[in-house]
Amino acid sequence: MSDAAHVLWVIVAAYTVWRLAAVVELFAPVRASEAADAIEDVDIPEDLVALAMTQSEGWAQEDTIKAIRERYEQLRDWNRVRAAFGIGRIDD
Numbered sequence: 001m002s003d004a005a006h007v008l009w010v011i012v013a014a015y016t017v018w019r020l021a022a023v024v025e026l027f028a029p030v031r032a033s034e035a036a037d038a039i040e041d042v043d044i045p046e047d048l049v050a051l052a053m054t055q056s057e058g059w060a061q062e063d064t065i066k067a068i069r070e071r072y073e074q075l076r077d078w079n080r081v082r083a084a085f086g087i088g089r090i091d092d
Helices: 003-027 032-040 046-053 058-075 078-084
Strands: none
Touching: 046 058, 046 078, 058 078
């Protein structure tokens, strides 16, 4: 095999690895920090924010908001989150 053929095979191998890396990235699991950032971008309905603001301390309000976001991450339905916090249901 000539030197040109060896160089060609190295180039083909490098290209294959480069393309496979893009495919593998599509199926890679989402890191927890990325998932947390995504869930923090979700707007919480006003009634649930009002529930959190009924707490007298700032840390308690923040903890309630955090719990609401975590529950929404699990359930993916605001009415189910409302039911979990004892508010009820709002039909849109």
